[in-house]
Every structure is written in C-alpha cells, then in structure tokens.
Amino acid sequence: MLSEQEINRRQKRDELMRMGIDPYPAQEVSVTHTITQLRDAFADKTGKDTQGGYEPQLNFSEQAPYDHVALAGRLMGFRIMGSASFAEMQDATGRMQLYFRRDDIAPGDDKTLYNTVFKKLLDIGDIISVEGYVFTTQTGELSVYVRQFTILNKSLRPLPVVKEVVNEQTGEKEVYDAFTDPEQRYRQRYVDMIVNPQVRDVFVKRSKLVNSIRQFLSGRGYLEVETPILQPIHGGAAARPFSTHHNSLDMKLFLRIANELYLKRLIVGGYDGVFEFAKDFRNEGMDRTHNPEFTQVEFYVAYKDYLWMMDTIEEMVEKVAIDVAGTTKVTVGENIIDFKRPWKRLTMFEAIQEYTGIDVSAMDEAGLRTVAEARGIKTDASMGKSKLIDELFGDACEPNLIQPTFITDYPVEMSPLTKKHRSKPGLVERFEAICNGKEIANAYSELNDPIDQRERFEEQLRLAERGDEEAMALDDDFLRALEYGMPPTAGVGLGIDRLAMIMTNQPSIQDVLFFPQMRPEKKADVSTDADFLAAGVPAEWLPALQKMNILTVAQLREASPNKLFNDLGGMRKKLKIDAPMPDMETVRHWTGK
RNA sequence: GAUGCUUUAGCUCAGUUGGUUAGAGCUUCUCACUUUUAAUGAGAAGGCCCUGGGUUCGAGUCCCAGAAGCAUCACCA
Structure with a gap:
C-alpha cells in the first residue's frame, strides 16, 4: 500500500512522460566537474570575511572554463521564491547550491519548464544534471547559475530530510531531524549513505586501509592468494562453523572459519610468503564487535618467527595509520591511540602482574582459581590452568590495554597450532596485538613438527568428545603436508573490521560493514489485488477494504458479512466511491459464506 | 541465551494522576514571493499510538505475553 507521497511521485512520473520528458533517459551524462573540484577551485575566493561583511560577488558567466560547467547529482533541497529558486545538489563528492531563474530556464512565453517541470514535478531525491x-550570491555562497537542466531519474520514495545549519554563535554544524535509527540505517544502507554522507567516508577509509596493507605486503614480495571458502574440514581456529551441502558430490561442506591451514600448505609448497584477505564465517553470537561474516588478512612467511612478525605488524599498522588518518595518532572515542613504533610488549604473566599485582606464573590450578574468584570471575570444574589464566587476563588486562600492546607467550593448551616456546615450558610462541581493549591481531611461530601437531589435534578431539563445540577437527591432509616438511614459519591473522573500527572511530562493527547481518525484515502479509478480484470483489471496492484494514483474503473470509456491509456503506461515502452499493447477498459471497 | 531501556505521522520527537476529536517542527499538497540558505508568510492533508491478550464505564498511558531495535553481560575475532 503506497503512502500519499509515493502516489504523488508516481503521478509526477506519469505527468513527465505525458509531457514527452523521459524521466529515465539512456544517454551518457556529460559532467565537467565534481562538486568538490569546483569548491576547491574557488576555495580562496568565497565565503564571509571576518568583519561580517561579504566578499565581492563573483560572476563567471563569460569567463572560461567556469562559464560552462556541467554537474550531475541528487537534489537534496529546494528554496523556492516565486520566479527564482535555489536548490541543493549532492554528488559523490559534496553539495553545491544551484540557482534557477524562470526567465533563464524558460526564455520564451512558455514558462512550463520552470513553473511545472522544475517547481511541481521535481522532488527531493531526484537525480538531475545541470549546465x-x-x-x-550576495551572501557569498558559491553556486551554479543554471541555464539548462535534465532529469536523469525520478525518485519514487521520499527521502528522510536531514537539515544542517551552521550555528552563528559557535560556528559548529547543527543537524536537524537526523536519520539515526540503527535498524533502518543498516537495513537500508543506501538511504543512510544518501542522507548521512559522512558514512561514505568511513568506507573510503576502510578501502584505503585494505590497500595500504596490500601495498605493504606486495611491496615486500609476498604473494596474494585465494584459498577455498567451502572446506570439507573447518580448521585453523576455535569456532563453530556454518555448514552446507554440495549436491553433486553429496557431501557436507563448511564455510571457512579461517584459511590458516591452506596458507601453510602453500608454504610447504615452496612460497616464501603468502597472504589472503579472507572473508571468514563463524556461527556464533553477534554484537558490537562480532558479525557472522568478517574479514581478516592472514599472512605467513617462511624462515621467520613470531618476534620478527611482531616487528612487521608494528611497522605495517603504523603505516596503515599514516595512510588512513595521515598521522600515527588516531582518536577513538575518548582516547587518542598512538600507533608509533615501538609498541609496548608484555608477556601474559607480566600483564596480569601489572594489572592485578599478583605473580601467577608459578601458581597451580588451585591458586589460580582462588585469584580468579577473588576478582569475581565465575569458575567451574572444567576450567583448567590455561583457561583460568585466559579468564584472568580477559578480566584484568584486556579492557585496560588502550594503546597498542603486544601480549606474548600464551599457555600451550589454548594454541594447538603454535610452536612450543623455545625456553619457557608450558608456553607457546604466540602474541596478540591488543588495541582499544580488543584483540586486533593474533600471531605465532607456526608449529611445523608433524608428530607434535598430530598430538595436539588428538587433544582437541578429546575436547570435542567432552562437548566442546569449538574444538578443532583433525585435518589429515594438512598433517600429510606437514610430514613433507614446512620451513619454520611466522603467521598472523589481523582483523580488518576491528582495525577499521579503530581507524575510523566507529563504535560498532556494523558501522564498518556496508550490509551487516540482520534478522529478516518482518513483512506484513498482504494479498494482491488479483487475489481479491478472484474472491469476487470488484476493483472499485478494493480501496475501501484497504482502508478497513482488510489486507488479506483470509481476513476477508473471517469478516462478519453484516459488519462488512455496514462499513462499506460508510466507506462509500468517505472515499467517494461512485459504484453502486453491492447488496447483502453479494457481500456475503465475498466472505465465502 | 540473560537483564535493562526503547517502539506514537514520510523524518525527528512531545503526549500530565487513565478522561472530549492524539500534538509540534520538518517533509508533502495549495497560494504569495527575483540572491535564499533549517528561506519566509497564509492555508490543507497526513496516525492498525509495534502485535496479541487483560484490567476499566473509558487505555497511546496500567498489567501479562510476543516481536523488533539499542545497551550491558556470557561465547567469540
């Protein structure tokens, strides 16, 4: 059912066509400038001066190249005053004021082009080009004096109108009636981007971020690769997968939770360094920092270890900050995060000692449990030593690590793909980069002892038997590859979405994804006109049924014929329906009774 | 999954101890207006008050259940 405004716009579309104006023309549109190009060209020549007066007016009506400019974009506002009007145009780069004058748009006696086409048939949201x-203007606003305009697209849905004004006291921009409902913003991202153009900047920065990493890694000679998303065995991380089915092979397949095991196979195969920007899928909870599909770049380099990788990540992320933000200092919420090298480095035990004052490195399980419970952490019997350490770290340290920090040397039980520490028993050569209280990267010296790896997988199988749904599956082919021999290798996974959140100062992962996963939209069940006609209702009575909120044939069947008959009489008057009143028998027939 | 908050016009929001026909601004429509800028002035239209039950003479308002969104927590990156 269309709103009044939607009906209105459809009528305007029809009216344009009747006038011989195609509201959806096919020709290529010639554009000489983007709006930002024009603004930049005049940046030092416009605007109010500090005394409160105005700059002298500019007029380029006879001075190339600004005597003939062509712009294209979406109309975002009108200020109409009789035979002259201002309109606001928005293109991909910015906004520009347009000036329309009746006698210039329509120079002869026929003023239709101005009075009807421009003033009556255009709406906010329509796309046009102007020349x-x-x-x-007298107020110093850079504008385009329109000689001629062309409709490129008649918009049929009203756009939420956001108004922005500069407060003269403070000089700050104030926004009125902003389109802010997160549900609508995420579900209809296109609307969000039209009326909140700053949203587009976030994704431009995200793209810069990805390019920056790609340049960094390619520039060092590492190979960008692609590996399977559909995997017969999901591996490389502890997470619950999505599963699907391949019909011709008649086999179960999983959407990947990580690409780690495939990239290591490529290192076995002889590449020195490989990386992949990978969409991964995890069938787990969703919140401000988790979306079921997310992106990480994983890369693996032969003959290196996790210490080398720490230096590399530090250098890479510092470069990303400079490329994206122009500086190593990035404002995130209330904090300023400085990615300048070197970052702080703490072992996990040192971090716990720093934030709790307790040295847990030599404690047994009972001691750890006491410390954890003293901090209000819920523990249970299934939690081993490493799990307790992890909980303690997550509770006491992680939220406090705002500046980029490397946490190193994790307990072996939590890291089934990681090489045992060269000197510290019970630990592995692993680090996580923590920033703004969240993990952004996870790296290790890769385990390349196939016998050790098999034992670690078997340990995971025992966890799975105990009901751990996130335990890793044993991947025989991966073990076979390791048995041929993998050089010592450093590997890392770096969360692109998380890093983008930090670099663009967005509080939620949904703000750095164009189309975050949402519950399906609830659609009202509505029968078609044809369904009603089939039920015997004549077309002229359909609006009356709609107005009475009978939207499905099923509702019609349930309606009481007497009440329906009475209401139709009222609706006939209210909606000024010309058709003769159907008799009681006919109405009874509609309801199937 | 748990707890709390929210849901009223196309958009942003009011709505009193439960009491006539549910309001405002913007948008839309009509009219006036040749440099405006949240243009202005006059007039009009536009509501399943999220859904379903219940209490009541009477529910946008109170109670119960459900849905969706948001926040916090749990799991996870």
Whole structure:
C-alpha cells in the first residue's frame, strides 16, 4: 500500500512522460566537474570575511572554463521564491547550491519548464544534471547559475530530510531531524549513505586501509592468494562453523572459519610468503564487535618467527595509520591511540602482574582459581590452568590495554597450532596485538613438527568428545603436508573490521560493514489485488477494504458479512466511491459464506 | 541465551494522576514571493499510538505475553 507521497511521485512520473520528458533517459551524462573540484577551485575566493561583511560577488558567466560547467547529482533541497529558486545538489563528492531563474530556464512565453517541470514535478531525491556558470550570491555562497537542466531519474520514495545549519554563535554544524535509527540505517544502507554522507567516508577509509596493507605486503614480495571458502574440514581456529551441502558430490561442506591451514600448505609448497584477505564465517553470537561474516588478512612467511612478525605488524599498522588518518595518532572515542613504533610488549604473566599485582606464573590450578574468584570471575570444574589464566587476563588486562600492546607467550593448551616456546615450558610462541581493549591481531611461530601437531589435534578431539563445540577437527591432509616438511614459519591473522573500527572511530562493527547481518525484515502479509478480484470483489471496492484494514483474503473470509456491509456503506461515502452499493447477498459471497 | 531501556505521522520527537476529536517542527499538497540558505508568510492533508491478550464505564498511558531495535553481560575475532 503506497503512502500519499509515493502516489504523488508516481503521478509526477506519469505527468513527465505525458509531457514527452523521459524521466529515465539512456544517454551518457556529460559532467565537467565534481562538486568538490569546483569548491576547491574557488576555495580562496568565497565565503564571509571576518568583519561580517561579504566578499565581492563573483560572476563567471563569460569567463572560461567556469562559464560552462556541467554537474550531475541528487537534489537534496529546494528554496523556492516565486520566479527564482535555489536548490541543493549532492554528488559523490559534496553539495553545491544551484540557482534557477524562470526567465533563464524558460526564455520564451512558455514558462512550463520552470513553473511545472522544475517547481511541481521535481522532488527531493531526484537525480538531475545541470549546465550553467559559476557565481557567488550576495551572501557569498558559491553556486551554479543554471541555464539548462535534465532529469536523469525520478525518485519514487521520499527521502528522510536531514537539515544542517551552521550555528552563528559557535560556528559548529547543527543537524536537524537526523536519520539515526540503527535498524533502518543498516537495513537500508543506501538511504543512510544518501542522507548521512559522512558514512561514505568511513568506507573510503576502510578501502584505503585494505590497500595500504596490500601495498605493504606486495611491496615486500609476498604473494596474494585465494584459498577455498567451502572446506570439507573447518580448521585453523576455535569456532563453530556454518555448514552446507554440495549436491553433486553429496557431501557436507563448511564455510571457512579461517584459511590458516591452506596458507601453510602453500608454504610447504615452496612460497616464501603468502597472504589472503579472507572473508571468514563463524556461527556464533553477534554484537558490537562480532558479525557472522568478517574479514581478516592472514599472512605467513617462511624462515621467520613470531618476534620478527611482531616487528612487521608494528611497522605495517603504523603505516596503515599514516595512510588512513595521515598521522600515527588516531582518536577513538575518548582516547587518542598512538600507533608509533615501538609498541609496548608484555608477556601474559607480566600483564596480569601489572594489572592485578599478583605473580601467577608459578601458581597451580588451585591458586589460580582462588585469584580468579577473588576478582569475581565465575569458575567451574572444567576450567583448567590455561583457561583460568585466559579468564584472568580477559578480566584484568584486556579492557585496560588502550594503546597498542603486544601480549606474548600464551599457555600451550589454548594454541594447538603454535610452536612450543623455545625456553619457557608450558608456553607457546604466540602474541596478540591488543588495541582499544580488543584483540586486533593474533600471531605465532607456526608449529611445523608433524608428530607434535598430530598430538595436539588428538587433544582437541578429546575436547570435542567432552562437548566442546569449538574444538578443532583433525585435518589429515594438512598433517600429510606437514610430514613433507614446512620451513619454520611466522603467521598472523589481523582483523580488518576491528582495525577499521579503530581507524575510523566507529563504535560498532556494523558501522564498518556496508550490509551487516540482520534478522529478516518482518513483512506484513498482504494479498494482491488479483487475489481479491478472484474472491469476487470488484476493483472499485478494493480501496475501501484497504482502508478497513482488510489486507488479506483470509481476513476477508473471517469478516462478519453484516459488519462488512455496514462499513462499506460508510466507506462509500468517505472515499467517494461512485459504484453502486453491492447488496447483502453479494457481500456475503465475498466472505465465502 | 540473560537483564535493562526503547517502539506514537514520510523524518525527528512531545503526549500530565487513565478522561472530549492524539500534538509540534520538518517533509508533502495549495497560494504569495527575483540572491535564499533549517528561506519566509497564509492555508490543507497526513496516525492498525509495534502485535496479541487483560484490567476499566473509558487505555497511546496500567498489567501479562510476543516481536523488533539499542545497551550491558556470557561465547567469540
């Protein structure tokens, strides 16, 4: 059912067509400038001066190249005053004021082009192109004086209208009636981007971030690769997978939770360094920092260890910050995060000692449990030593690690793919990069002893038997590859979404994904006109049923014929329906009774 | 999954101890207006008050259940 405004716009579309104006023309549109190009060209020539007066007016009606400029974009506002009007155009780069004058748009006696087409048939949201010259108004606003305009697209849905004004006292921009409902913003991201153009900047930065990493890694000679997303065995991380089915092979397949095991196979195969920007899928909870599909870049380099990788990540992320933000200092919420090298490095035990004052490195399980419970952490019998350490770290340390910090040397039980520490028993050569209280990267010296690896997998199988749904599956082919021999290798996974959140100062992962996963939209069940016609209701009575909130044939069947008959009489008057009143028998027939 | 908050016009929001026909601004429509800028002035239209039960003479308002969104927590990156 269409709203009044939608009906209105459809009528305008029809009216344009009747006038011989195609509201959806096919031709290529010639554009001489983007709006930002024009603004930049005049940046030092416009605007109010500090005394409160105005700059002298500019007029480029006879001065190339600004005597003939062509712009294209979406109309975002009108200020109409009789035979002259201002309109606001938005293109991919910014906004520009347009000036329309009746006698210039329609120079002859026929003023239809201005009075009807421009003033009556255009709406906010329509896309047009204009041709004219650059000038400034008395108030100093850079504008385009339109000689001619062309409709490129008649928009049929009203856009939420966001108004922005500069407060003269403070000089700050104030926004009115902002389109803010997160559900609508994420479900209809296109609307979000039209009316909140700053949203587009976030994704431009995200793209810069990805390019920056790609340049960094490619520039060092590492190979960008692609590996399977559909995997017969999901491996490389502890997470619950999505599963699917391949019909011709008649086999179960999983969407990957990580690409680690495939990239290591490529190192076995002889590449010195490989990386992949990978969409991974995890069938787990969703919140501000988790989306079921997310992106990470994983890369693996032969003949290196985790210490080398720490230096590399530090250098890479510092470069990313400079490329994206222009500086190593990035504002995130209330904090300023500085990615300048070197970052702080703490072992996990040192971090716990720093934030709790307790040295847990030599404690047994009972001692750890006491410390954890003293901090209000819920523990149970299934939690071993490493799990307790992890909980303690997550509770006491992680939220406090705002500046980028490397946490190193994790308990072996938590890291089934990681090489045992060269000198510290019970630990592995692993680090996580923590920033703004969240993990952004996870790396290790890769385990390349196939016998050790098999034992670690078998340990995971025992966890799975005990009901751990996130335990890793044993991957025989991966073990076979390791048995041929993998050089010592450093590997890392770095969360692109998490890093993008930090670099663009967005509080939620949904703000750095164009289309975050949402519950399906609830659609009201509505029968078609044809369904009602089939039920015997004549077309002229359909609006009356709609108005009475009978939207499905099923509802019609349940309606009481007497009440329906009475209401139809009222609706006939209210909606000014010309058709003769159906008799009681006919109405009874509609309801199937 | 748990707890709390929210849901009223196309958009942003009011709505009193439960009491006539549910309001405002913007948008839309009509009219006036040749450099405005949240243009202005006059007039009009636009509501399944999230859904379903219940209490009551009477529910947008109170109670119960459900849905969706948000926040916090748990799991996870």
